[in-house]
Amino acid sequence: MEIKIENAVPDGFTYERAHKIMHGRYGSMEFLVVPMSAEDQFQIQLYADVEGSAGKDQLFGYLKELQQRHSFVPYAGYNGKDMVSVYVSSKPQEDKENLTLVISEIEAKCQEYGIHNCCPYCGQERPVTAAVVDQIPTLICDSCGMQLSNGGGREKKENLPLGLVGAAIGVLLGSVLWVVLGQVGFIAGIAGYAIVFCGMKGYALLGKELSKTGIALCVILSLLMVAGAEIVSLAITIYRELGSLFAPTIWDAFGWVPEFLKEQDVLFGVGKDLAVGYILAIWASYASVKNAWQQVDESQRPHTVERF
Ligand SMILES: [Zn+2]
Secondary structure, three states: OHHHHHHHOOOOOEEEOOOOEEEEEEOOEEEEEEEEHHHOEEEEEEEEOOOOOOOHHHHHHHHHHHHHHOOOOOEEEEOOOOEEEEEEEOOOOOHHHHHHHHHHHHHHHHHHHOOOEOOOOOOOOOOEEEEEEOOEEEEEEHHHHHHHHOOOOOOOOOOHHHHHHHHHHHHHHHHHHHHHHHHHOOOOHHHHHHHHHHHHHHHHHHHOOOOHHHHHHHHHHHHHHHHHHHHHHHHHHHHHHHOOOOOOOHHHHHHHHHHHHOOHHHHHHHHHHHHHHHHHHHHHHHHHHHHHHHHHHHHHOOOOEEEO
16 A cells, blocks of 8 residues: 555645655645545545535535546545545556546636635634644644644633532532431441542532642542531531430530530540541542543643644
8 A cells, every 4th residue: 555655646745654644735725635545545635615605505516426427436525514525446557647636626616616725623714734633634724733732722611719619519419428328327438439529520510621720629628528527427416316405406516516526435436437538538539530630631731733
């Protein structure tokens, strides 16, 4: 296939051996030709402002006709957005001639129908050049190429105050599970995990995006909330055990909490609950926090853009 591709390159086109693509300009338009070794075909790609063009229907008619007219064109179509693609079956000795023929025809038709190259990233009708973005061959305009390689092209959506509100609601919901399980007599790492998980979900939902700051805030909130949930749990226990005599309402029970914590064995019990709870919670949520953190890293990584 290697040798065949080199023989197939239309005049004025360049073959990028490292990326196995051909690109070049024919008349007024820039084309990509992607060899597909497995199918024994070439794919001609043309990014163009078909949607905004009055000649759209005529172009579709032409593509249909192209497929019927040439036996070496198994498919000619449009992706419904911005790319015309025409497949050309490989026939040794004829590839260069067939590719040149199809490319020159498409260019002439586009001229006739007033269709021009456009950049698939910004959709603007601008001069484009061939490039490989994150290993995918494409055409791209100057400003999109710069933006992508600078890690841009991704606007920040995060709303930190709303995210915090979401996180607070989330950890509160998670804490309910901690209290309920605590009442049944469990110290459950799963509840700690639920607090962290609900916190991050809440942050991402209301804050639109979970950043590293957001993750850190959720972890801090969760750590505080675990202690809070333990106090609530203790108050509920006091209310249930001594309710009728000393703590007629749950709020009275809260008032008793500091008093009870002076008791050596209560303090020891709460301390043990918290220690085991924290260890289990950290153990259970470590993976999902790490995962969320890595996802942020991933989304901030600049794209690899190689332009030709
Ligand atoms: Zn662009």
